[in-house]
Amino acid sequence: MREGAFGNARALTCRECGHEIPLGPHYACSECFGPLEIAYDFPAVTREQIEAGPRNIWRYKALLPVPDDIEQSPNMEPGFTRxxxxxxxxxxxxxxxxxxxxxxxxxxxSFKDRVVACALSAATEFHSKVFACPSTGNLANAVAAAGARAGIKTVVFIPSNLEKPKQVNSAVYTDSLVAVNGNYDDVNRLASEIAGEEDGWAFVNVNVRPYYAEGxxxxxxxxxxxxxxxxxxxxxxxxxxxxxxxxxxxxxxxxxxxxxxxxxxxxxxxxxxxxxxxxxxxxxxxxxxxxxxxxxxxxxxxxxxxxxxxxxxxxxxxxxxxxxxxxxxxxxxxxxxxxxxxxxxxxxxxxxxxxxxxxxxxxxxxxxxxxxxxxxxxxxxxxxxxxxSDQVGPAATIDPSYASFAATGIA
Amino acid sequence: MREGAFGNARALTCRECGHEIPLGPHYACSECFGPLEIAYDFPAVTREQIEAGPRNIWRYKALLPVPDDIEQSPNMEPGFTRxxxxxxxxxxxxxxxxxxxxxxxxxxxSFKDRVVACALSAATEFHSKVFACPSTGNLANAVAAAGARAGIKTVVFIPSNLEKPKQVNSAVYTDSLVAVNGNYDDVNRLASEIAGEEDGWAFVNVNVRPYYAEGxxxxxxxxxxxxxxxxxxxxxxxxxxxxxxxxxxxxxxxxxxxxxxxxxxxxxxxxxxxxxxxxxxxxxxxxxxxxxxxxxxxxxxxxxxxxxxxxxxxxxxxxxxxxxxxxxxxxxxxxxxxxxxxxxxxxxxxxxxxxxxxxxxxxxxxxxxxxxxxxxxxxxxxxxxxxxSDQVGPAATIDPSYASFAATGIA
Incomplete structure (x- = not known):
């Protein structure tokens, strides 16, 4: 990990018992198995500094576990939505x-672009070779797209019975969409298993979850x-x-x-x-x-x-x-x-x-x-x-003539 | 029309013969039937003025046929995309x-939100009572959504054989989606006929087209x-x-x-x-x-x-x-x-x-x-x-076990 890889983040701290460990690809407390989250040493931050930043989530980079040069890495530039x-x-x-x-x-x-952007930054700093997630929808889209743009291999796991349009919306971004025979819980369990077996895999919502969630x-x-x-x-x-x-x-x-x-x-x-x-x-x-x-x-x-x-x-x-x-x-x-x-x-x-x-x-x-x-x-x-699709539809179906339209009473 | 209704726009001018007419809901030259476009008297405009504006197309309001208080009207706030x-x-x-x-x-x-926002401003200034278009897709979505937000009645005409998902994507915004038995050309002709017959209808890409196109x-x-x-x-x-x-x-x-x-x-x-x-x-x-x-x-x-x-x-x-x-x-x-x-x-x-x-x-x-x-x-x-949907899809379909995944060779 390079100097300043996580900005003003200081450590991982357990939400339950307060135990602190150094920043790394960890998500559960080694003492009590509670969830880890990011602890910071924030410097003084002004409104003006933030307002001078880019029109995306990186305007708040001083408050996130990301390096100061985060805008330079190819990323989806999410946020600052209406x-x-x-x-x-x-x-x-x-x-x-x-x-x-x-x-x-x-x-x-979806808002998942925010969290995935922070997970991607962590995966990059940990030199992960694969960027992955189990998902049935929004998260899969966000991971596959962000990984493509960053040039990191993505593997996205979905239940095999997911509707075709939803499969397409992720598969368009990645050649490694993996369909799993089972429900979402089965897919999720498999993801945790792979995270344990393989080195260098960043599962956004598993082993880099503390970074991800900050988004x-x-x-x-x-x-x-x-x-x-x-x-x-x-x-x-x-x-x-x-x-x-x-x-x-x-x-x-x-x-x-x-x-x-x-x-x-x-x-x-x-x-x-x-x-x-x-x-x-x-x-x-x-x-x-x-x-x-x-x-x-x-x-x-x-x-x-x-x-x-x-x-x-x-x-x-x-x-x-x-x-x-x-x-x-x-x-x-x-x-x-x-x-x-x-x-x-x-x-x-x-x-x-x-x-x-x-x-x-x-x-x-x-x-x-x-x-x-x-x-x-x-x-x-x-x-x-x-x-x-069963709630809304045409108010009328007409022939292509003014008379036919006038008869609807819509005018 | 109120004072300043069209900002720095001066007149409608014919792209073919240069004939000028006052600003109004017109789109074809009365002399030669050429297309009308907006002519301006631009004041000095600085980068700083623009940069101090909102993060949407209205930062360029001085260069568009819209009033100076355009941001105050409910609108979709499109633009300033990545x-x-x-x-x-x-x-x-x-x-x-x-x-x-x-x-x-x-x-x-889609980019149609830009042009529709300018058309909506014109329709408002002309006191139009209906905001309408013929369309098969992006324009229909943009008109139906912008009209809903502005609180103006929208009527959107589509070919009746349009696929159900595309119908839903417009019908969700409007209770006046009208399906027309015919192809897009038939729908378009009907729109022009209605624009001629009815008072107070702003068809975005017909009678307010010069304003619309500036977007x-x-x-x-x-x-x-x-x-x-x-x-x-x-x-x-x-x-x-x-x-x-x-x-x-x-x-x-x-x-x-x-x-x-x-x-x-x-x-x-x-x-x-x-x-x-x-x-x-x-x-x-x-x-x-x-x-x-x-x-x-x-x-x-x-x-x-x-x-x-x-x-x-x-x-x-x-x-x-x-x-x-x-x-x-x-x-x-x-x-x-x-x-x-x-x-x-x-x-x-x-x-x-x-x-x-x-x-x-x-x-x-x-x-x-x-x-x-x-x-x-x-x-x-x-x-x-x-x-x-026929180009992309899962690279593999597996059982929910690490062994099954490892056998794919994706790791």
Missing amino acids: LLKAHNLGRTLGIDNLWVKDDSTNPTN SKTLGYEIAEQLGWRLPDQIVIPVASGSQLTKVHKAFQELIKLGLVEEKPYKVYGAQAEGCSPVSVAYKAGVDAIRPVKPDTIAKSLAIGNPADGIYVLDICRETGGAVEDITDDQVREAIVLLARTEGIFTETAGGTTVGVLKKLVETGQLDPTLETVVINTGHGLKTLDAV | LLKAHNLGRTLGIDNLWVKDDSTNPTN SKTLGYEIAEQLGWRLPDQIVIPVASGSQLTKVHKAFQELIKLGLVEEKPYKVYGAQAEGCSPVSVAYKAGVDAIRPVKPDTIAKSLAIGNPADGIYVLDICRETGGAVEDITDDQVREAIVLLARTEGIFTETAGGTTVGVLKKLVETGQLDPTLETVVINTGHGLKTLDAV
Whole structure:
């Protein structure tokens, strides 16, 4: 590892017992098996330094485990996506001041480009020879694309019964897509096995996970900067493993500590689909333990039945005065169409879940509609077209004449 | 029309006879039926003014027919997409200094968001009550989404035999998708008929076309700014109607006149698919007239058999020392995979055409591989997945065990 390979990162530290080890391709504490995360020695960082940086996540490089020359390495240049004022959606839901953070316009159309960019930097610094992941969708796209651009061999593992269009959307970037006879859990287990057997493999969400996960902090940094260096009052975030929600909270806390935003209370809300809602169920039951479930929902990118960071999500949502809520698949579909028709943003099922949960939170009085609120859209609807293909379609089919059109009454 | 509704635009002027008329919802010269375009009285504009603007096309508002407060109107905030240094693609093609302007990361994943944003501004200033277009794809998405966000009624006309996924990708944004029994030409004719019969309809590519077309200039402005306020030596642009190519050239000329970049020679190249190559055929034959063709190519977003701006494309490519070239559908497919596997960019068939033509131009000695070159990617591969679904797929299908994986030889 070269000097400064991880910027201001100091060590890996255990989230459970606090044990520290040097930076390396590790993810579990050698003392207690708790999850490792990155600890930093941050220097003074100013708004002006950040604003002078590139228009992508590397403007925050001082706050990430990446080298100072990270922009020089070929990478996807993700992030700094739009924060859109959602006048129409806000009016429809009765929220005065609503924003959508739209990560569907990232290079491979989901927030995964952020985390994969940080994982790629770590893999490069560790001289990994293969960049890999198990995935059924967004992560596979992001890994295969980023690896292609960086010129590192990628191997992407998917369940063999994955729909053909989803296979194509990853296979176009890599000649080493591997179909595995089994479900996602089988694929995931195989990935851990290979990570243990092979030297020089960086599995983004396994052995370089601590670096990877830090990428989600950039969502939080961007929201604060795009609001004019302020934190929102309330934020609604989808929950799969729970990592994104915990990292956005971490980002807000870091910005406060660094003096980049003023300290203020904010409420964090988690969104799940009813068919995979272990965190929401625990939240509502008032318990601390997450009981794993077998997922059954159209929100496949949120379908993690045993979420690694679920207990931290519970802590954060409870401490900040937020909540965790879930909605049905039909409500997910409705919310996708609602967001498209009010703001012109076509979201995938994960975003439908988040917007639908926002709606339910207002209706049930759990979210204050007079406070400034941000909702995160993590991915693009083109990836989950089937979810709404029975919901929307032509209003009329006509002959190519003005008379035929006039008869529809649409004019 | 309110004061300043069109910014620094002065009048509509005929591209053929120079006749000027006041700004209004007109598109054909009343004297000679030539195409109208926007004439401006530009004030002094500085790089600093532009750089202080928003990170979207409105940073160039002083050079567009839009009001000074355009950012205040709800809009899709398109543009300022990535200009990526294409190290790997350049190496593969033998080009020393190659850039990809990647418009697939626009809000609805194509360059059409730029032109539609300008059309929407005009429609708003003309107090249009309906925002409409005939389209088979990218334009339909962009119009339906932008209209939804702006809160104006949209009506989008498509051929009734359009594939279901493409219908969904527009219908999700609008409750007034109209399927027309006929081909695209029939749909287009119907649109012109409705534009003539109904008051208050803004058909983006018909009666507000002069405003709409100006949006493509922003591609040229951005490339120059992102290169550090310089023009490239060579640029390769896809040709459908030919409007985009002529507008990028216009943008470069304006930047020179305004003193925002240094004057220098640059070569403009047009890219077509062999199955719809009327401009390329005329270029190669050394003639000035375009003979219309019946399109037959997978590059559907380029399939305009009678391109309105084809003759201007010929002029520009000849005057600048560029060329117009075409490639087969198989070469389009190969180029899509090539771009994905070298740069991690998944392009639609139009981008495949452009990259494939770039390759052919180098191979045939028509483009100088030692000069700085930009190639434009206009849209996202998720919209034309079928084009490559037979080209790419899993390298192996295995059982979920390390032994099964090791046997593939991929490690």
